[in-house]
Amino acid sequence: xxxxxxxxSWYLILSAAxxxxxxxxxxxxxxxxxxxxxxxxxxxxxxxxxxTFAHEWHAVKGQIFVFFVMVVAAAEAAVGLAIIIAVYRSxxxxxxxxxxxxxx
Amino acid sequence: METMNAYHLYLWLIPAxxxxxxxxxxxxxxxxxxxxxxxxxxxxxxASFAVVxxxxxxxxxxxxxxxxxxxENFAGTWMLAGLLHVDFTFALDQLTxxxxxxxxxxxxxxxxxxxxxxxxxxxxxxxxxxxxxFLFFMTVLVLAENYxxxxxxxxxxxxxxxxxxxxxxxxxxxANAGRKAFVVNRIGDFGFLLGMFLILAQFGxxxxxxxxxxxxNVPGMHGGILTAICICLVLGATGKSAQIPLYIWLxxxxxxxTPVSALIHAATMVTAGVYLIARTHFLFDRSPMALAIxxxxxxxTAFFAAxxxxxxxxxxxxLAYSTISQLGYMFLGCGVAAYSAAIFHLMxxxxxxxxxxxxxxxxxxGLSGQQDMRKMxxxxxxxxxxxxxMTAGVIAIAGIFPFAGFFSKDAILxxxxxxxxxxxxxxxxxxxxxxxxSFYMFRLWYMTFFGESRADTHPDTHLAEPGLNAKHxxxxxxxxxxxxxxxxxxxxxxxxxxxxxxxxFGGFLAPVLGPVTVPAHEPGGxxxxxxxxxxAVATAALGWFxxxxxxxxxxxxxxxxxxxxxxxxxxxxxxxxxxxxYGMTIVQPLILFSRYVLGGFGEVxxxxxxxxxxxxxxxxxxxxxxxxxxxxxxxxxxxLAAGAAVLLIFAASYALGVSGTMIHLNWGGx
Amino acid sequence: xxxxxxxxxxxxxxxxxxxxxxxxxxxxxALSLIVVMSxxxxxYLLLGAEFxxxxxxxVYAGAIMVLFTxxxxxxxxxxxxxxxxxxxAKIIGFPAVVVILGVISTFVLESQQRLSSPSSGISLSExxxxxxxxxxxxxxxxxxxxxxxxxxxxxxxxxxxxxxxxEGA
Numbered sequence: 001x002x003x004x005x006x007x008x009s010w011y012l013i014l015s016a017a018x019x020x021x022x023x024x025x026x027x028x029x030x031x032x033x034x035x036x037x038x039x040x041x042x043x044x045x046x047x048x049x050x051x052t053f054a055h056e057w058h059a060v061k062g063q064i065f066v067f068f069v070m071v072v073a074a075a076e077a078a079v080g081l082a083i084i085i086a087v088y089r090s091x092x093x094x095x096x097x098x099x100x101x102x103x104x
Numbered sequence: 105m106e107t108m109n110a111y112h113l114y115l116w117l118i119p120a121x122x123x124x125x126x127x128x129x130x131x132x133x134x135x136x137x138x139x140x141x142x143x144x145x146x147x148x149x150x151a152s153f154a155v156v157x158x159x160x161x162x163x164x165x166x167x168x169x170x171x172x173x174x175x176e177n178f179a180g181t182w183m184l185a186g187l188l189h190v191d192f193t194f195a196l197d198q199l200t201x202x203x204x205x206x207x208x209x210x211x212x213x214x215x216x217x218x219x220x221x222x223x224x225x226x227x228x229x230x231x232x233x234x235x236x237x238f239l240f241f242m243t244v245l246v247l248a249e250n251y252x253x254x255x256x257x258x259x260x261x262x263x264x265x266x267x268x269x270x271x272x273x274x275x276x277x278x279a280n281a282g283r284k285a286f287v288v289n290r291i292g293d294f295g296f297l298l299g300m301f302l303i304l305a306q307f308g309x310x311x312x313x314x315x316x317x318x319x320x321n322v323p324g325m326h327g328g329i330l331t332a333i334c335i336c337l338v339l340g341a342t343g344k345s346a347q348i349p350l351y352i353w354l355x356x357x358x359x360x361x362t363p364v365s366a367l368i369h370a371a372t373m374v375t376a377g378v379y380l381i382a383r384t385h386f387l388f389d390r391s392p393m394a395l396a397i398x399x400x401x402x403x404x405t406a407f408f409a410a411x412x413x414x415x416x417x418x419x420x421x422x423l424a425y426s427t428i429s430q431l432g433y434m435f436l437g438c439g440v441a442a443y444s445a446a447i448f449h450l451m452x453x454x455x456x457x458x459x460x461x462x463x464x465x466x467x468x469x470g471l472s473g474q475q476d477m478r479k480m481x482x483x484x485x486x487x488x489x490x491x492x493x494m495t496a497g498v499i500a501i502a503g504i505f506p507f508a509g510f511f512s513k514d515a516i517l518x519x520x521x522x523x524x525x526x527x528x529x530x531x532x533x534x535x536x537x538x539x540x541x542s543f544y545m546f547r548l549w550y551m552t553f554f555g556e557s558r559a560d561t562h563p564d565t566h567l568a569e570p571g572l573n574a575k576h577x578x579x580x581x582x583x584x585x586x587x588x589x590x591x592x593x594x595x596x597x598x599x600x601x602x603x604x605x606x607x608x609f610g611g612f613l614a615p616v617l618g619p620v621t622v623p624a625h626e627p628g629g630x631x632x633x634x635x636x637x638x639x640a641v642a643t644a645a646l647g648w649f650x651x652x653x654x655x656x657x658x659x660x661x662x663x664x665x666x667x668x669x670x671x672x673x674x675x676x677x678x679x680x681x682x683x684x685x686y687g688m689t690i691v692q693p694l695i696l697f698s699r700y701v702l703g704g705f706g707e708v709x710x711x712x713x714x715x716x717x718x719x720x721x722x723x724x725x726x727x728x729x730x731x732x733x734x735x736x737x738x739x740x741x742x743x744l745a746a747g748a749a750v751l752l753i754f755a756a757s758y759a760l761g762v763s764g765t766m767i768h769l770n771w772g773g774x
Numbered sequence: 775x776x777x778x779x780x781x782x783x784x785x786x787x788x789x790x791x792x793x794x795x796x797x798x799x800x801x802x803x804a805l806s807l808i809v810v811m812s813x814x815x816x817x818y819l820l821l822g823a824e825f826x827x828x829x830x831x832x833v834y835a836g837a838i839m840v841l842f843t844x845x846x847x848x849x850x851x852x853x854x855x856x857x858x859x860x861x862x863a864k865i866i867g868f869p870a871v872v873v874i875l876g877v878i879s880t881f882v883l884e885s886q887q888r889l890s891s892p893s894s895g896i897s898l899s900e901x902x903x904x905x906x907x908x909x910x911x912x913x914x915x916x917x918x919x920x921x922x923x924x925x926x927x928x929x930x931x932x933x934x935x936x937x938x939x940x941e942g943a
Contacts, residue, residue: 004776009886011821014784016878018810020871021791026741027867030854033800033846035737037807040838041791044814047830054903055821060911063823063903067912070833071923075930077838081845082937088849089941097857100735742867749873756881 011052018045032084032094036077043073113159115194116178118204119243121155122148125236133229142219145232149215149239153208160201165612173197173616175249175313182252187308195249195312199616202447203246203379206454210371211239213590217462218363220586221469231271231361238264242372246379250311251300254380258296258344261373262289268368269360281356288353292343296380299336302329316386326390334387334394337380338401345377345431347405352683354428358420362465365420370427370457375450378434382443385617389441396526399439403533406432408680410540414547415676418475419464422548426501427457429541433516436534440527442519443617444610449512455601456500456509459594463494466583466591467552477548482557486580489588491553496595498549502542502644505637511602513538514637521636531636535643542647550655779820786813798853800846804839811835822902 022045025038047066054062088094090104125148133141163174179192196204215235222231241264245257263286270282300310306329307315319325341347346354346369357369368374381388381398388395406429413425430453437446468475470487484491500507503514517538521531582588610617654661666673675681790810794803811834818827912920 006777006780007886009882010780010784011817012882013879014787014817016875016882018787018791019878020875021788021795023741023745023871023874024868025791025795027738027745027863027871028795029803030857031800031851033842033849033851034794034803034854037794037800037803037842040834040842041794041807041810044811044834047826048814048817051818051821051823051826054823058901060903060907061916063826063908064912064916066823066826067829067908068919068923070829071927074833074838075927077841078930078934079937081841082934084845085849085938094849094851095855095857096737099737102735738867739862742863742865742870745870745874746866749870749877752874752877756877760881760884 008052008056012049015045015049015052018042018048030096032087032096032099033081035096036080036084040073040077043069113162113174113176113196114155115159115174115176115196115247117155118152118208118247119240121152122236122239122243124148126233126240129229129233129236133233136229138228141229141232145236146212146215146219148236149208149212152239152243153212156201156204156208159196160205163196163201173313188304188310190250190252190310192253193249193311194247196247197616198613199379199382199447200246202451202613203375204243206451207239207242207246207372210454210458210594211242211367213593214363214367214371214458214462217366217465217587217590218361220584221363221465222361225361227271231268234264234267234271235364235367238268238368238373242376245376249313250309251303252310254383255293255296255300258340258376258380259293261368261376262286262293262344265289265357265368265373268364269357271360271364275359277356278359281353281359285353285357288350289343292340292350295336295339295343297340299333299340302333302336306330306333312383319386319390327393330387331391331393334384334391335397337384337387338394338398341377341380341435342401343377344380345374345435346428347377347401347432347435348408351405351409351428352686355421355424355679358418358424362420362461362468365424366458366461366465369424370461371454374427374431375434375454378431378438378446378450381435381438382447382617385438385441385443388438389618395439395441397439399436399520399526399530402432402435402437402439403530403537404432405429406436406537407533407540408432410537410544412676412679413544414540415673417478419467419477419480419548419552420461420475422477422544423457423460423464426460426541426545429537430457430501432537433513433534436520436530437516440516440520440523440530442516444613445512445515445519445606447613447617448604448606448609449516452500452508452512452598452601455594456497456507456598459493459497459591459598460501462587462591462594463490463497466490466587467494469583469587470580477551479558480552481555482553483580484553487553487582489582489591493588493591493595494553495549496598498545500598501545502647503538503640504542504644504648505641506599506602508598508600508602510637510641511604511606514640515606517640518633518636521632535640538640539643539647542644543651546648546651547655550651554656776820779816783813783816783820786810787817800851800854801843804842804846807842808835808839811839824902825905825908 019042022038022042025041026035029035029038047069050062050066050069054060054066084094087099091099093099125144128144129136129141133144174196175193176195177191177193181189182192183190215232218231218235222228225231238261241257241260243257245254245261248254248257266282266286268282269285270279272278273282303315304310307318309315309318339350343350354369354374358365360368388398409425409428409432413422413429416422416425430449434446434449434453437443437449467480467483467487467490470483470490471480474480496507500509503509513534517531517534520527520534523530654665678684787810790806790813793806794810797803797806811830815827815830815835818824818830
């Protein structure tokens with residue numbers, strides 16, 4: 001292992017670590033918005049692994065997939081935040097533990 | 105075996121017409137005027153009888169144009185399942201012809217009588233629809249060409265009997281009697297069913313003709329399974345024909361209207377058992393043990409019933425036990441392989457027993473419902489026609505020459521005597537029974553018609569047949585001609601019916617029942633026969649003499665005898681407490697078993713327990729699973745993560761474990 | 775060179791992610807997430823995806839995270855309260871996470887070992903994927919998905935507007 005070349009597995013392990021941190025965030029965070037941020041973290045971790053594989057196998061489609069993931073994540077973020085706003089309006093709280101009923 | 109004839113006998117009409125009568129009266133009778141109901145009810149058996157007569161004329165040996173046996177498949181195949189092949193087939197042979205003539209002929213006469221007897225009853229239409237239903241089933245029974253179709257008729261007449269015994273259904277004793285009859289019959293039917301199963305296993309078919317031919321192929325086969333079949337069938341026959349041990353329903357069956365007793369419990373239904381044995385004679389001939397059992401049952405029942413009849417005070421009870429006793433004679437005849445003699449006695453018995461019952465009904469009707477003989481007497485002048493017809497019947501049953509009963513009873517006793525030493529014992533029992541029969545019948549005759557009238561001035565409120573007293577409360581009167589005409593006809597038949605003669609009768613039935621085992625004899629020709637006949641007549645005369653002594657000339661003698669032998673008297677009067685014994689040994693344990701074991705353990709424990717367990721399990725698991733759907737986002741996330749972890753483990757282990765190398769992942773370019 | 779850059783920016787990623795978990799105020803978490811995303815953009819550059827690096831900065835760090843911050847400020851979300859939470863999440867979730875991490879790592883390392891050749895690895899002088907390469911594939915083979923994603927965005931816009939508007943406005 002030289003200074004110039006590092007194994008692709010390191011990127012993948014980094015990606016896995018970020019993903020697991022995202023899951024942990026999902027599990028321990030109590031505000032709805034923060035939970036949402038953890039989801040974004042997970043998405044980004046996956047993006048990293050896609051790009052890594054695209055680079056290893058010289059496949060452009062990997063990067064295109066990342067492109068699409070970004071698009072979808074953007075759309076999802078927009079709609080999700082709108083939902084969060086609506087939830088806040090009706091329940092006046094964003095605490096995840098207190099939002100457990102479909103109907104008030 | 106099938107005989108294709110150019111002439112069609114229309115056998116299917118014989119049951120179909122009474123069935124039509126049942127349907128019309130059953131569904132519409134409530135709304136129809138009584139005249140229509142009566143016409144339908146009378147028209148059906150009359151038409152049926154006409155078809156029978158036409159068939160008889162067409163098949164009569166010598167002059168007829170159709171050969172017997174005549175088989176008619178009227179509706180194709182009934183069941184076809186592996187070994188079992190049963191068709192809807194009617195067959196007419198000599199035996200069936202005799203039975204049909206008796207059933208439809210006597211049945212028609214009783215229908216006419218019923219029009220008069222049941223005039224004032226509610227449920228008039230119901231009565232006649234049931235009566236037609238009975239005729240339907242009975243004709244199916246005797247016409248059937250296989251056991252299964254016969255069983256349909258067998259069960260059906262049991263049903264009709266239940267309906268008719270319990271005709272006065274709001275009377276508890278009548279309802280109980282109907283139920284008792286049905287249940288006891290059912291026990292016999294169980295035997296019939298077992299017999300059918302064994303027959304099917306042994307012969308592969310339930311059809312008489314096929315059984316006969318397959319049995320003819322093994323001439324050496326005796327005993328063994330054939331005995332088993334015969335004993336099972338005998339069990340069925342004892343149920344239907346009221347022999348020991350299943351006779352207990354017949355005395356109780358007197359709760360039904362008197363014409364019902366005449367038709368069903370004297371002339372036709374109870375003879376079904378005898379018919380069954382005669383029909384199956386080719387099996388019984390191969391099984392001496394079964395025949396012995398039949399003979400012993402017959403003789404024992406005949407004697408036993410006659411002793412009970414000696415002390416009964418209800419006129420219908422006497423006749424009921426008399427019927428049981430005479431059926432015992434028929435069984436005895438079958439038991440000594442004298443099937444023709446048994447059928448001969450069946451025919452004559454139908455005539456005089458129906459006559460006796462109808463005449464008794466006339467007496468009861470005349471007295472507005474009184475059935476206790478101790479309250480009768482001196483009716484000779486007041487009910488003349490009834491008196492003379494009943495006299496004919498009494499003399500016939502006593503077996504006095506030249507009336508019908510003599511010929512048939514004599515034939516049976518003669519055949520029994522010929523049957524070796526056990527046969528002589530049976531003959532003696534039969535002879536003693538004849539003495540008792542004569543005695544109690546003449547006792548009945550004297551108590552009812554002679555002496556001073558012992559009738560109460562106030563009518564008895566607790567009477568057997570409710571309809572009579574309420575609407576008929578005027579003095580003793582003779583019945584209408586509607587009721588008397590059948591009596592007269594039956595009286596003539598009782599007088600002359602025996603003159604057919606055993607040899608002609610036996611010869612007629614020989615193609616079906618086999619040749620008469622003892623060579624044909626003429627009355628008075630053979631010395632032994634003459635001697636036995638004289639002994640029989642003398643015994644009957646002795647019985648008459650004794651009855652005359654006790655009940656006409658010295659009416660206080662019976663009381664003295666009763667006082668001197670109170671134990672015996674009570675035993676007889678209570679019919680040897682057989683009902684009570686059955687109740688204690690069979691019925692009570694069954695009730696206790698049902699209540700505590702089946703009801704307590706089975707019902708509550710097992711069935712309710714199982715449902716409780718199932719329900720509880722579902723509820724508990726529901727409680728458990730309910731907690732999963734908490735709505736809490738974090739717990740959902742936790743479970744998601746766990747699921748993902750499991751899947752990953754599987755995927756990774758699969759990928760890593762496949763023959764040591766990885767799945768080729770397009771390594772090195774796409 | 776590659777190694778040093780990798781270590782620095784991977785460290786930033788992990789630090790940012792861990793900070794996101796540890797902070798109590800959502801705005802701090804959002805800012806940490808911006809750090810993570812920027813570091814990821816650099817990592818993309820190290821992997822030769824220049825367009826994606828730019829897109830990551832522009833779209834993710836520049837638009838999505840701004841949106842998050844905007845909503846946080848709009849709703850005036852305060853510090854997190856400590857609430858009861860769910861025991862399941864802790865008892866089952868954490869081990870699951872550990873398992874996930876372990877399995878993936880094992881898998882990656884194992885497969886690396888089995889198929890490794892001395893010359894495999896990633897180096898800086900590797901080919902860079904240009905925008906031209908990307909768009910060539912995007913507009914020739916994957917034109918339909920591309921158009922569909924534009925429809926998707928339109929729907930997302932409509933949905934967001936419909937959901938977020940005030941009642942009776």
